[in-house]
Structures are given as structure tokens and as C-alpha cells.
Amino acid sequence: xFSKNTDVIISRGELVEVxxxxxxxxxxxxxxxxxxxxxxxxxxxxxxxxxxxxENTSMLLKVHTSNYHISGFTKSVNNKEIAExxxxxxxxxxEDLGSGVLIDFxxxxxxxxPTILESLNSGMDLITFSGDKLxxxxxxxxxxxxxxxxKRLKKNQFLRAFRxxxxxxxxxxxxxxxxxxxxxxxxNNPTLNRILENIDIVLERAQILKSxxxxxxxxxxxxxxxxxxxxxxxxDASLDSYGVIIKNIDASLxxxxxxxxxxxxxxxxxxxxFFIDLKTIHSDEYSIIVDSFKKIIERA
Numbered sequence: 001x002f003s004k005n006t007d008v009i010i011s012r013g014e015l016v017e018v019x020x021x022x023x024x025x026x027x028x029x030x031x032x033x034x035x036x037x038x039x040x041x042x043x044x045x046x047x048x049x050x051x052x053x054x055e056n057t058s059m060l061l062k063v064h065t066s067n068y069h070i071s072g073f074t075k076s077v078n079n080k081e082i083a084e085x086x087x088x089x090x091x092x093x094x095e096d097l098g099s100g101v102l103i104d105f106x107x108x109x110x111x112x113x114p115t116i117l118e119s120l121n122s123g124m125d126l127i128t129f130s131g132d133k134l135x136x137x138x139x140x141x142x143x144x145x146x147x148x149x150x151k152r153l154k155k156n157q158f159l160r161a162f163r164x165x166x167x168x169x170x171x172x173x174x175x176x177x178x179x180x181x182x183x184x185x186x187x188n189n190p191t192l193n194r195i196l197e198n199i200d201i202v203l204e205r206a207q208i209l210k211s212x213x214x215x216x217x218x219x220x221x222x223x224x225x226x227x228x229x230x231x232x233x234x235x236d237a238s239l240d241s242y243g244v245i246i247k248n249i250d251a252s253l254x255x256x257x258x259x260x261x262x263x264x265x266x267x268x269x270x271x272x273x274f275f276i277d278l279k280t281i282h283s284d285e286y287s288i289i290v291d292s293f294k295k296i297i298e299r300a
Contacts, residue, residue, distance in 0.1 A: 001156050002092055002149070004032035006058035011044035011077070012037045013070060014063040018098070018232060024063060033058075043075040049085055059092045060085065062124075064114060066098030066133075067232040079114075083123030092149065093125045099233040100129030100142065102179050103186070108196050111237040116144070125149055131168070134233050136191030137175035138168045194279060195229060199240045205278040206242040212290050217297065219248040227279040241279040245270065249296060257296050263288055 008028060015037065017023045028035045036057075038048040049060060060082050079095060086093035097119055106112040113134070119127045126145035131137040143153065153159065178185045186192045206222045213220045227241040246254060254274040258265040265288070267276045276289065 001153055003028075003058040006033060007036045007052075007054065007056050008033045008059045008061050009036045009038055009049055009052055009057060010061045010063065011039045011048070013039065013041050013044055013074075013076065014061075014065060016063055016065055016067065016098075018067060042070055042073060044077060045075060046077050046081050046085065049077065049082070053085075053089050053091070057089070057091055059094055062093075062095040064095065064097045064099075066113075067235055069236040071236075079119055079122035079124055083125070086125070087123070093123070094145075095119050095124045095127050097127060097129040099133040100131070100135040102135065103182060103192065105195070105234075110195070110239075111234055113234060120144065131172055131175075134191065134195075134229075135175065136189040138171040140164045140168050140172070142172075195239065199242075202240075202242045202278050205281055205283075206244055208283075209244050209276070209278065209281065209286055209289065212286050213244070213246075213293065216290050216294055218246060218290075218293050221245045221247060225275075225277060227277055239279065241277055243275050243277045246274040246276075246293075249274065249293070254293075254296060258292055261288075261292050265289060265292055 010024065015024050025035055034056075036052050038044060038052055062077075062079060062082055079093075082095075083093045097114060097116065099113070101113045101115045102117065104112070104115055116127065116129060124145070126143060126149055128141060128143050129135070131140040131142055143150065175189065178188050186196055203222070210220050210222055221244070223243055223245055225241050225243045226238040228235075228238055251269045251272055251274040255267065255269060258267065265276075267274050269275065281289070
């Protein structure tokens with residue numbers, strides 16, 4: 001819509017590939033834009049952007065590396081500098097945040113992730129992010145930004161083909177209303193709740209499951225572990241968690257059997273023992289897990 005047959009400038013360190021092998025260069029090619037790569041994988045400077053801006057440049061694109069992390073000798077240009085440079089040259093600035101975040105996780109002891117509001121307040125003209133992942137809503141793509149640019153998008157003939165359904169909009173409305181109060185969002189949004197919950201709550205769930213398994217004649221042990229957020233989000237952040245290891249049933253047998261259940265149970269094999277991480281187990285799922293173990297014992 002904005003860059004067909006024109007140049008879009010992006011740092012080489014931000015040429016990401018997301019799930020399903022979708023790559024930024026391929027997406028830009030499909031859009032009809034000419035991708036102008038600048039800087040290096042680990043270091044890009046503001047001067048790198050300035051040097052390649054021409055009359056054919058339509059956009060400065062910044063992509064948040066939400067599914068990988070580069071550390072060490074690194075340098076990147078911040079949003080405010082990119083937005084200001086774009087404004088000076090009368091071109092569009094855009095950031096793809098990947099995973100949309102409305103809460104500053106660093107306040108809760110986790111790695112800092114750029115928030116949607118921070119990107120918006122930096123002066124970026126357009127911002128794109130996911131409705132699911134860290135936002136904790138339905139799967140969809142969201143675009144926010146300058147009203148005149150959004151109006152242009154609404155006039156595009158492809159909008160009707162790509163627009164979301166009323167159920168998605170309804171779910172998004174509900175999720176965003178929860179975010180009006182941060183504490184309410186953390187309490188009620190399952191994604192936020194499990195990311196930010198106290199480790200003692202996870203231990204309580206592990207103890208409940210262990211007790212239920214014991215009543216069914218299944219020997220288990222609680223161990224501390226680390227959980228990852230996943231979903232293409234915060235790749236270098238891990239969460240303290242607890243898991244339950246099954247000791248008296250063959251791990252491969254459990255794994256294969258559980259994946260074939262009407263409600264599949266996904267665990268992992270660790271030290272030749274089947275392991276269930278309690279980070280994502282809910283109270284109404286204990287019975288499903290225990291019943292599945294009982295079926296294995298009955299068939300044995």
C-alpha cells in the first residue's frame with residue numbers, strides 16, 4: 001500500500017524469520033517494495049539510514065527481534081531517532097513489534113520488552129503486532145498509527161479479504177477492556193497470569209497433582225525447573241517453575257499414549273522419565289492427567 005515500487009530501509013540485524021518460514025525479505029518482495037539493507041547483523045548506526053535515503057525511499061522499517069536475541073558487540077538505532085529521521089525526510093516510519101505488550105514486564109523482575117505505548121509515543125507512524133502471544137488475545141494482526149495512514153489502508157481492496165471476523169473483534173474488545181486496569185489484566189488474562197504468577201502457586205499445583213497421582217498408585221517426584229514463554233516471544237527469558245516426574249511407568253509409553261488421547265497431553269522426556277511442567281496446567285486438568293495414567297496402567 002505504502003511502498004510499491006519504492007525503497008524500504010531496514011537493518012540487516014532485523015531481517016527476521018517468523019513461524020511457518022515467513023521472512024521479512026519475502027514479505028517485502030510480495031508487497032512490491034525494494035528492500036534496502038543497511039548496517040551489519042550486530043551493528044547498525046543512524047548514519048547507515050541517512051546514507052541510503054533517496055527520492056525513491058518511502059519507509060524506514062524497524063522490526064523487533066521478538067523470537068531471537070543478539071548480544072555482545074551490538075548497536076541499533078532507537079525508535080525515536082528513526083521516527084525523527086523519517087519525519088525530516090517526509091517518509092513513513094514503521095515498527096513491527098511482533099508480540100504486542102501493554103505491560104512493562106521489567107517491573108515484575110522479567111526481561112524488558114518494548115511496549116506498544118512506548119513504540120507509539122516514540123513517534124512511529126505505524127506499528128504492527130499480534131493479538132495473541134504476549135497480549136493474550138485471539139490470533140490476529142493489529143495495525144495502529146497515524147489516522148491518515150490507517151485511512152489509506154482501509155481503502156485498499158485487499159482489506160475485505162484480510163479483515164478479521166466479528167468473533168475476533170469481540171474477543172479483542174474484551175481483552176483490551178481488561179487492560180484498563182493492569183492488576184485486573186494480570187489476574188484474568190491467562191497469558192499474563194502464568195508469566196507473572198508467584199512460584200509458590202506453581203508448587204501448590206505440583207503438590208496437588210503429585211497427591212492425586214499417588215492416590216492412583218503412580219509414583220512421582222516434584223522437581224524445580226525452568227519454563228520458557230515460547231510462541232516467538234522473549235527467547236532469552238525463562239521462568240521459575242515446578243514439574244512432576246513419573247518414576248514407575250516407561251517414559252516413551254506415556255508420551256505416545258498421551259499424544260493419542262482425545263485430549264492430548266504434552267509433556268517431555270527428561271532423564272528417561274516422563275515430565276509434566278505445571279506452569280500451564282489448570283485445576284480442571286488434573287483429572288484428565290490422572291485418568292490418562294490410569295488407562296495406561298489398566299492396559300499394562
